[in-house]
Amino acid sequence: MRKVIILATVLIMLVPLAAFATGATETATPESTVIRFTWFTDGPDRPAIEALVTEYMVANPAVKVELSIVPFAELNQLLNTQASAGQAPDVARVTEPYRFFDYALDLRPHVSSGFGAQFLAGPMQLVTTPSGALVGFPHDLTMNGPFINVSLFKQAGIPVPTGKVSWETWFELASKVQKATGVPYAVAADRSGHRLDGIIQSFGGSYFTPDGKSLNLSSPKTVEALRYFVQLHKDGVMPLEIWAGGSGYVGANQQFVNGQLVMYVSGNWQVAQFASTIGDKFEWAAVPNGYNVQSGGMPGGKFVMAFRGKTDPKEVGKFIEFLSSKESVTKYASTAMFLPARKDLIASGIQYPVRTDVMNVFSAGLGQMPATSFSDNYHLKFGIVANVVRDRITQAISGEISFEEAMPRMQREAEELMK
Amino acid sequence: MTSARKKPLQIAPYVFVLPNLIIFIVFIVIPAFANFYLGMFKTSPIAPPVFVGLANFRYIFLIDDLFKRSLSNLFSFAVFDVVAIVVLSVVIGVLLNQSIRGKSFFRSAFFFPVLLSPVVVALVWGWILNSRFGLLNATLIWLGFKGQPWLLQPDLAKAWTVGVHVWATVGFFAIIILAGLQSIPETLYEAAEMDGSTPIQNFFYITLPMLAPSITTVSMLSMIRAFEIFDHVYILTGGGPGTATMMVVQYVYRAAFELDQQGRAAAASLVLFVILLSLALVQYILGRRQESV
Amino acid sequence: MSRKTSLPARVVIYTVLVLGSLIMFVPVFWIALSSFKGLGEIYLSPATFFPKKWIFSNYSEAISQFPFLRYLWNSIFVTTTATILTLFINSLAAFALSKYKFPGRDFIFILMLATLMVPVRVIMLPVYMMIARLGMANTLAGIIIPPSATPTGVFILRQYMLTIPDELIDAAKIDGAGHFQIYSRIIMPLSTPALAVLTVFSVMWRWNDFLWPLIVINREKLFTLQLALARFRGELVTDWNYVLAMTVLSILPIAFVFVFMQRYLVRGIASTGLKG
Numbered sequence: 001m002r003k004v005i006i007l008a009t010v011l012i013m014l015v016p017l018a019a020f021a022t023g024a025t026e027t028a029t030p031e032s033t034v035i036r037f038t039w040f041t042d043g044p045d046r047p048a049i050e051a052l053v054t055e056y057m058v059a060n061p062a063v064k065v066e067l068s069i070v071p072f073a074e075l076n077q078l079l080n081t082q083a084s085a086g087q088a089p090d091v092a093r094v095t096e097p098y099r100f101f102d103y104a105l106d107l108r109p110h111v112s113s114g115f116g117a118q119f120l121a122g123p124m125q126l127v128t129t130p131s132g133a134l135v136g137f138p139h140d141l142t143m144n145g146p147f148i149n150v151s152l153f154k155q156a157g158i159p160v161p162t163g164k165v166s167w168e169t170w171f172e173l174a175s176k177v178q179k180a181t182g183v184p185y186a187v188a189a190d191r192s193g194h195r196l197d198g199i200i201q202s203f204g205g206s207y208f209t210p211d212g213k214s215l216n217l218s219s220p221k222t223v224e225a226l227r228y229f230v231q232l233h234k235d236g237v238m239p240l241e242i243w244a245g246g247s248g249y250v251g252a253n254q255q256f257v258n259g260q261l262v263m264y265v266s267g268n269w270q271v272a273q274f275a276s277t278i279g280d281k282f283e284w285a286a287v288p289n290g291y292n293v294q295s296g297g298m299p300g301g302k303f304v305m306a307f308r309g310k311t312d313p314k315e316v317g318k319f320i321e322f323l324s325s326k327e328s329v330t331k332y333a334s335t336a337m338f339l340p341a342r343k344d345l346i347a348s349g350i351q352y353p354v355r356t357d358v359m360n361v362f363s364a365g366l367g368q369m370p371a372t373s374f375s376d377n378y379h380l381k382f383g384i385v386a387n388v389v390r391d392r393i394t395q396a397i398s399g400e401i402s403f404e405e406a407m408p409r410m411q412r413e414a415e416e417l418m419k
Numbered sequence: 420m421t422s423a424r425k426k427p428l429q430i431a432p433y434v435f436v437l438p439n440l441i442i443f444i445v446f447i448v449i450p451a452f453a454n455f456y457l458g459m460f461k462t463s464p465i466a467p468p469v470f471v472g473l474a475n476f477r478y479i480f481l482i483d484d485l486f487k488r489s490l491s492n493l494f495s496f497a498v499f500d501v502v503a504i505v506v507l508s509v510v511i512g513v514l515l516n517q518s519i520r521g522k523s524f525f526r527s528a529f530f531f532p533v534l535l536s537p538v539v540v541a542l543v544w545g546w547i548l549n550s551r552f553g554l555l556n557a558t559l560i561w562l563g564f565k566g567q568p569w570l571l572q573p574d575l576a577k578a579w580t581v582g583v584h585v586w587a588t589v590g591f592f593a594i595i596i597l598a599g600l601q602s603i604p605e606t607l608y609e610a611a612e613m614d615g616s617t618p619i620q621n622f623f624y625i626t627l628p629m630l631a632p633s634i635t636t637v638s639m640l641s642m643i644r645a646f647e648i649f650d651h652v653y654i655l656t657g658g659g660p661g662t663a664t665m666m667v668v669q670y671v672y673r674a675a676f677e678l679d680q681q682g683r684a685a686a687a688s689l690v691l692f693v694i695l696l697s698l699a700l701v702q703y704i705l706g707r708r709q710e711s712v
Numbered sequence: 713m714s715r716k717t718s719l720p721a722r723v724v725i726y727t728v729l730v731l732g733s734l735i736m737f738v739p740v741f742w743i744a745l746s747s748f749k750g751l752g753e754i755y756l757s758p759a760t761f762f763p764k765k766w767i768f769s770n771y772s773e774a775i776s777q778f779p780f781l782r783y784l785w786n787s788i789f790v791t792t793t794a795t796i797l798t799l800f801i802n803s804l805a806a807f808a809l810s811k812y813k814f815p816g817r818d819f820i821f822i823l824m825l826a827t828l829m830v831p832v833r834v835i836m837l838p839v840y841m842m843i844a845r846l847g848m849a850n851t852l853a854g855i856i857i858p859p860s861a862t863p864t865g866v867f868i869l870r871q872y873m874l875t876i877p878d879e880l881i882d883a884a885k886i887d888g889a890g891h892f893q894i895y896s897r898i899i900m901p902l903s904t905p906a907l908a909v910l911t912v913f914s915v916m917w918r919w920n921d922f923l924w925p926l927i928v929i930n931r932e933k934l935f936t937l938q939l940a941l942a943r944f945r946g947e948l949v950t951d952w953n954y955v956l957a958m959t960v961l962s963i964l965p966i967a968f969v970f971v972f973m974q975r976y977l978v979r980g981i982a983s984t985g986l987k988g
Binding site for chain 1: 752
């Protein structure tokens with residue numbers, strides 16, 4: 001029996017022991033500050049951010065920045081879980097900062113007083129909590145817009161229109177080009193409630209009323225745009241495989257890169273990959289968003305935000321200042337081919353390594369969007385409502401329920417989530 | 420059961436169970452209860468949780484159409500999945516039990532997909548079934564047929580989610596059946612053959628009845644797995660087209676991490692647990708009755 | 713089974729088995745071939761079976777983007793220690809549950825089986841909170857310990873141990889063996905087939921584990937190989953050529969273990985209590 005008791009003691013100790021044995025690395029570097037930095041990548045930004053992190057560590061030998069690259073698909077679950085147990089990373093790249101406001105670090109005491117004023121006011125709103133705390137900064141701006149395969153237009157003998165062109169005209173032309181050239185796809189739009197809103201805006205619709213107090217999904221203009229979008233799939237102008245073919249975000253990069261798609265409604269983040277993978281295979285360009293009653297398009301972007309944790313907030317603030325500095329953002333945006341959100345860089349412009357012409361189309365578009373594009377995108381519930389719209393419209397596109405059935409369900413679910 | 424039972428109370432078995440039990444309670448039982456408790460709160464990222472009692476259950480059952488839809492998707496998925504697995508595992512098990520050359524090769528071949536993670540399975544099949552870049556349509560076109568939108572048409576997509584899941588798991592169940600087959604005494608067949616019974620008669624009058632316990636195990640385990648399906652389907656179809664293949668765990672996932680409704684997610688997961696538990700109980704009772712007959 | 717089968721029956725059996733094996737192998741084989749294609753060819757429609765041009769840089773480029781050896785080591789370390797831990801505590805519990813009669817035994821067993829019905833995905837958040845409270849967040853222990861008390865493992869081992877004759881235990885007792893000696897000298901050696909099965913499963917589960925390590929670990933130096941596969945899946949752009957190459961790389965070790973253990977595995981499952 002004594003043996004048994006000894007064994008029991010050993011076993012009970014084994015569990016925490018094992019934890020300490022492998023957990024030893026946790027406290028292995030007491031000398032230096034460790035900043036945990038969680039990142040998801042869109043491809044070209046990966047080398048850019050890695051270079052910046054290395055640069056920071058060379059300049060600050062006492063600080064170790066641990067960069068973990070995680071898949072976007074799991075980002076929200078990951079941060080949510082870690083944060084709710086008090087284990088959030090110190091700094092993270094996110095798309096919807098408000099989801100983590102509860103766990104965010106107020107940077108105001110740790111950064112210079114003019115910090116927030118360096119960035120565009122719209123995106124800054126999204127990293128400002130209702131109580132006024134500043135939790136991060138807009139790292140880059142994105143701008144939605146269509147790409148076209150210019151070679152296909154030429155092959156079909158159809159000139160590329162200029163000026164204020166409605167979405168209908170664009171899509172009709174693209175269909176004509178598709179028929180003339182025999183490629184499989186006329187138009188594709190990313191499966192995203194955000195991209196969809198860019199088209200809705202041009203019809204004069206929006207997800208929220210301009211004051212942001214209520215939903216605008218059932219307004220006639222929004223409904224008209226949504227109905228048109230569903231019809232595009234019924235008519236075969238847009239392929240089912242993007243909107244009905246997956247969960248979350250689905251893009252049509254593959255189709256466009258292979259020259260099988262005439263027009264692709266996406267955004268500037270595609271430019272770097274297009275430039276490298278399309279090469280000389282065909283001629284492509286970005287064109288302005290459709291203009292029905294007004295210009296369409298949506299701003300967007302990624303944010304870098306700070307979380308409360310054990311790490312010295314002063315060090316986190318310093319790192320944030322570094323990442324957001326004019327020099328860092330210039331390097332970052334030019335390598336990744338993103339648009340900056342810093343006012344000074346927007347004014348001076350950024351020199352991109354290739355296709356500055358394409359990037360200019362997007363920068364120009366930023367100034368033409370309607371006010372509701374901004375109020376929608378910077379609404380705290382935008383991400384959630386955009387997911388609801390996306391999923392409900394998908395149901396109508398796939399023919400699971402009719403458009404008339406989809407609209408009230410969308411409205412009801414969105415209303416429920418506004419509470 | 421053992422000679423040890425004569426002692427009134429002993430410490431040894433408790434000590435032996437303890438390490439497993441501690442880990443188990445700390446990391447499975449308590450979290451499961453915590454999760455169910457969370458089902459009675461309304462949660463939001465910008466406000467503290469509020470106790471709402473059964474309101475989340477009311478919402479998912481009475482207001483939200485998607486929960487009901489994911490439930491009905493799940494039931495139809497599970498029925499087809501379990502039936503296909505039971506039938507195919509018996510067929511494969513019987514074939515693998517023949518005295519043929521290359522037996523161990525074939526056994527490995529059928530078991531091989533079991534080794535792959537759900538992510539890999541879904542990735543692989545996602546490419547195969549891709550209507551544009553996939554191997555299946557390329558083969559069909561090569562043979563002179565037309566490619567099909569495999570994952571874009573609701574019924575085809577439903578069928579493929581079952582097909583892919585069966586592909587990934589049937590090898591495991593076939594081996595359980597194989598084990599059952601090997602425990603059937605050879606003498607039974609010899610006796611039947613002397614009475615002039617054909618192989619087909621043998622199958623229905625000897626093999627199947629003797630296999631009943633294995634088939635119960637297979638249907639029980641495959642049912643539990645079918646009801647917990649997530650990664651295979653989520654990565655393959657994303658629950659689409661539309662919501663044609665959205666299952667309950669995906670509903671939970673969407674509520675928790677796409678719509679920030681942890682409380683509702685927890686409520687939905689409790690419903691799933693209750694369903695699974697009652698199905699398992701029913702099966703257990705039926706199995707008992709079968710044995711006692 | 714040694715009953716003779718007629719020639720036509722044999723032809724049918726072989727045809728079905730060969731076709732079946734093809735269905736099982738070809739998809740993965742095609743993906744392996746595709747991992748040598750360039751991004752352009754991956755996006756070719758209709759798809760090609762063999763690469764037109766073999767591109768090996770998918771592998772070298774994917775690997776060079778992260779510390780491959782460290783991730784590999786972490787994976788091996790986690791898989792090995794977790795498997796040893798699982799085998800040890802599961803077999804101890806199974807021994808108690810199969811060879812002793814004690815108050816609470818059936819309750820413990822049913823409790824374990826009932827948790828098979830809680831999908832791991834839905835309790836991840838509370839499990840993680842537990843880990844964090846115990847100071848195991850961001851440690852390999854956090855990945856290793858929680859999933860080690862598998863109900864499946866206990867079940868498989870218990871069912872098998874039930875078939876071990878009690879006379880052997882009684883005989884050992886007469887020879888003066890203690891409880892732990894009976895476990896280590898009699899039960900464990902006799903349970904080899906079932907232990908082999910659990911080994912394969914445990915290796916497979918831990919090696920393929922993805923979401924749990926991703927959540928527990930947010931220091932890249934503790935990342936496992938599966939997490940590297942995920943890093944190429946961005947929000948807007950996915951580098952499929954790298955993803956495919958990493959997928960193949962992550963399958964290889966498990967396929968190796970399988971080839972090695974294959975004989976034990978089939979025989980093991982065949983002789984475990986899993987037969988119902």
